[in-house]
Amino acid sequence: xxxxxxxxxxxxxxxxxxxxxxxxxxxxxxxxxxxxxxxxxxxxxxxxxxxxxxxxxxxxxxxxxxxxxxxxxxxxxxxxxxxxxxxxxxxxxxxxxxxxxxxxxxxxxxxxxxxxxxxxxxxxxxxxxxxxxxxxxxxxxxxxxxxxxxxxxxxxxxxxxxxxxxxxxxxxxxxxxxxxxxxxxxxxxxxxxxxxxxxxxxxxxxxxxxxxxxxxxxxxxxxxxxxxxxxxxxxxxxxxxxxxxxxxxxxxxxxxxxxxxxxxxxxxxxxxxxxxxxxxxxxxxxxxxxxxxxxxxxxxxxxxxxxxxxxxxxxxxxxxxxxxxxxxxxxxxxxxxxxxxxxxxxxxxxxxxxxxxxxxxxxxxxxxxxxxxxxxxxxxxxxxxxxxxxxxxxxxxxxxxxxxxxxxxxxxxxxxxxxxxxxxxxx
Amino acid sequence: xxxxxxxxxxxxxxxxxxxxxxxxxxxxxxxxxxxxxxxxxxxxxxxxxxxxxxxxxxxxxxxxxxxxxxxxxxxxxxxxxxxxxxxxxxxxxxxxxxxxxxxxxxxxxxxxxxxxxxxxxxxxxxxxxxxxxxxxxxxxxxxxxxxxxxxxxxxxxxxxxxxxxxxxxxxxxxxxxxxxxxxxxxxxxxxxxxxxxxxxxxxxxxxxxxxxxxxxxxxxxxxxxxxxxxxxxxxxxxxxxxxxxxxxxxxxxxxxxxxxxxxxxxxxxxxxxxxxxxxxxxxxxxxx
Numbered sequence: 001x002x003x004x005x006x007x008x009x010x011x012x013x014x015x016x017x018x019x020x021x022x023x024x025x026x027x028x029x030x031x032x033x034x035x036x037x038x039x040x041x042x043x044x045x046x047x048x049x050x051x052x053x054x055x056x057x058x059x060x061x062x063x064x065x066x067x068x069x070x071x072x073x074x075x076x077x078x079x080x081x082x083x084x085x086x087x088x089x090x091x092x093x094x095x096x097x098x099x100x101x102x103x104x105x106x107x108x109x110x111x112x113x114x115x116x117x118x119x120x121x122x123x124x125x126x127x128x129x130x131x132x133x134x135x136x137x138x139x140x141x142x143x144x145x146x147x148x149x150x151x152x153x154x155x156x157x158x159x160x161x162x163x164x165x166x167x168x169x170x171x172x173x174x175x176x177x178x179x180x181x182x183x184x185x186x187x188x189x190x191x192x193x194x195x196x197x198x199x200x201x202x203x204x205x206x207x208x209x210x211x212x213x214x215x216x217x218x219x220x221x222x223x224x225x226x227x228x229x230x231x232x233x234x235x236x237x238x239x240x241x242x243x244x245x246x247x248x249x250x251x252x253x254x255x256x257x258x259x260x261x262x263x264x265x266x267x268x269x270x271x272x273x274x275x276x277x278x279x280x281x282x283x284x285x286x287x288x289x290x291x292x293x294x295x296x297x298x299x300x301x302x303x304x305x306x307x308x309x310x311x312x313x314x315x316x317x318x319x320x321x322x323x324x325x326x327x328x329x330x331x332x333x334x335x336x337x338x339x340x341x342x343x344x345x346x347x348x349x350x351x352x353x354x355x356x357x358x359x360x361x362x363x364x365x366x367x368x369x370x371x372x373x374x375x376x377x378x379x380x381x382x383x384x385x386x387x388x389x390x391x392x393x394x395x396x397x398x399x400x401x402x403x404x405x406x407x408x409x410x411x412x413x414x415x416x417x418x419x420x421x422x423x424x425x426x427x
Numbered sequence: 428x429x430x431x432x433x434x435x436x437x438x439x440x441x442x443x444x445x446x447x448x449x450x451x452x453x454x455x456x457x458x459x460x461x462x463x464x465x466x467x468x469x470x471x472x473x474x475x476x477x478x479x480x481x482x483x484x485x486x487x488x489x490x491x492x493x494x495x496x497x498x499x500x501x502x503x504x505x506x507x508x509x510x511x512x513x514x515x516x517x518x519x520x521x522x523x524x525x526x527x528x529x530x531x532x533x534x535x536x537x538x539x540x541x542x543x544x545x546x547x548x549x550x551x552x553x554x555x556x557x558x559x560x561x562x563x564x565x566x567x568x569x570x571x572x573x574x575x576x577x578x579x580x581x582x583x584x585x586x587x588x589x590x591x592x593x594x595x596x597x598x599x600x601x602x603x604x605x606x607x608x609x610x611x612x613x614x615x616x617x618x619x620x621x622x623x624x625x626x627x628x629x630x631x632x633x634x635x636x637x638x639x640x641x642x643x644x645x646x647x648x649x650x651x652x653x654x655x656x657x658x659x660x661x662x663x664x665x666x667x668x669x670x671x672x673x674x675x676x677x678x679x680x681x682x683x684x685x686x687x688x689x690x691x692x693x694x695x696x697x698x699x700x701x702x703x704x705x706x707x708x709x710x711x712x713x714x715x
Contacts, residue, residue: 030657036646039649041656
């Protein structure tokens with residue numbers, strides 16, 4: 001049995017000692033009782049009469065200590081664990097669009113021997129837990145919308161499962177199968193990894209290899225579109241990478257089919273003639289472009305945000321489609337002016353018309369970063385799993401109920417003891 | 428009602444001849460024209476010629492007058508102690524309840540004989556007072572007055588006795604733990620003026636036979652009296668209390684009053700009969 005808040009045990013012990021002390025003091029001072037004929041009692045010091053201790057006093061003392069102990073142990077939140085046996089395995093599998101071949105991932109996992117119990121955690125930007133292996137593979141084989149996964153999410157879910165299994169199994173191993181792309185790391189990854197003290201076996205999955213064709217952007221054949229002009233200049237300045245297509249009206253089925261082949265489709269609606277423009281700023285991947293913009297409403301809030309207004313609202317989103325991606329742009333620029341030709345807007349265009357998943361996310365993290373996940377860590381503060389909380393809460397509730405019942409019994413016992421005390425002179 | 432039913436038909440004669448003029452059930456000091464013949468006496472000058480026994484004069488040629496025993500009413504006053512010590516035990520107030528029962532029981536017996544009955548309750552100033560009356564409803568008025576009283580604080584009995592008129596019957600119902608000596612002095616003064624004084628001593632069983640539980644015994648009327656009490660002190664307490672009761676009873680009987688000890692738990696009807704028996708000179712047994 002362990003305690004989540006052991007300090008309460010010390011408090012309960014101190015309170016119990018105080019109650020014992022008060023009892024001893026009370027024994028030394030007899031209870032005051034009205035007696036009209038008190039004048040006929042010999043006038044002698046009160047301490048002479050203070051040595052008599054009734055058995056009921058001891059029972060009352062025991063009852064009060066039991067109340068304090070039960071309440072203190074309940075507040076200390078005890079948890080009872082059964083003796084662990086056997087071995088368990090937690091396999092965390094990335095299922096983002098960055099994984100090239102799911103069959104390769106499956107083959108890698110087959111090489112890992114199963115244990116008495118094997119739990120699968122499938123994660124991208126969210127994690128799902130499966131006890132059945134087939135269910136996990138079915139989930140991975142389904143549509144993958146996230147362009148990259150979050151290792152923090154995967155580790156969090158896997159460690160939580162592993163911690164839950166440690167109560168029932170003698171040894172629990174964790175396997176993490178991921179592309180370990182740079183985009184999958186964030187600032188919390190290391191801290192989350194630190195909550196699991198043992199080593200984690202890492203299995204690297206190859207990143208999706210995109211066709212490295214020539215840089216090219218397909219633009220609508222219009223002569224007075226400032227966006228087209230800006231993109232032409234960016235292409236000329238070699239700011240664009242990969243193959244992209246700009247659609248200023250409505251995407252067609254052929255656009256979707258073209259995108260699935262690993263290209264990026266830029267859906268950039270045009271603003272109406274009477275659209276209001278204002279000076280604003282757009283932040284994307286570390287730099288900010290400030291100028292006259294026209295805000296356009298988004299029809300959907302799904303997808304990864306690749307650019308934001310300065311107030312934090314999303315203005316460009318990317319959604320994975322097959323091997324490519326669709327980018328939806330939520331702003332336009334005025335027809336008049338050369339803002340699209342400025343370096344800041346050109347850099348913004350390099351992000352909006354760049355390859356899928358962005359330049360910065362492409363590539364695998366360094367070996368040292370991956371090794372940091374694999375090696376054991378110093379034992380840190382163990383955060384109890386929710387089940388452990390539930391177990392502690394249940395036991396604490398039982399103990400607290402017992403304490404309340406004992407308190408009621410003490411009240412009854414005391415009243416029963418008080419009434420005879422008033423009428424005690426009759427016996 | 429059960430108490431009154433069990434007392435029906437009971438008479439409570441005065442211990443000495445009364446001096447009242449209104450006809451009643453008690454023998455009077457006066458001799459007059461009552462139908463009940465007491466004795467003959469030779470006619471003396473000044474006697475009422477209407478009292479001459481003319482038939483005897485015709486037979487014996489001597490003038491005798493008929494003397495008869497007069498009977499008169501006897502006003503009865505109940506002086507009830509409502510001090511804090513009467514509210515004992517705290518949870519049952521058995522002493523006060525017994526005092527009320529005995530008061531009403533004796534009053535019902537007196538009223539049945541046609542005697543006026545009055546009530547004085549020694550309580551916080553001013554004391555509760557019900558005038559002496561014999562009319563219907565007097566007993567109810569007394570019961571109401573006693574029910575309204577909550578025994579508390581200290582209360583002096585002696586001033587109430589000092590106001591009594593000569594030739595009445597006084598019943599003092601108390602535990603005599605207050606101004607016993609002054610009350611006894613006032614009672615002796617009343618006895619000297621032809622009053623009939625009965626003392627009813629109310630004692631709680633818990634006072635007679637306390638448990639050996641270690642306590643701090645506190646006097647409800649005197650905060651300065653707080654005594655430690657335990658098993659070792661119990662015999663001495665019992666002895667002290669018994670000695671005090673014996674001494675007080677002797678003193679009251681010595682001044683001419685009757686003394687009846689009534690213990691809580693005793694049947695009130697039986698207690699009333701014992702009080703009445705004490706007034707007629709029956710031997711008294713203190714019930715425990």
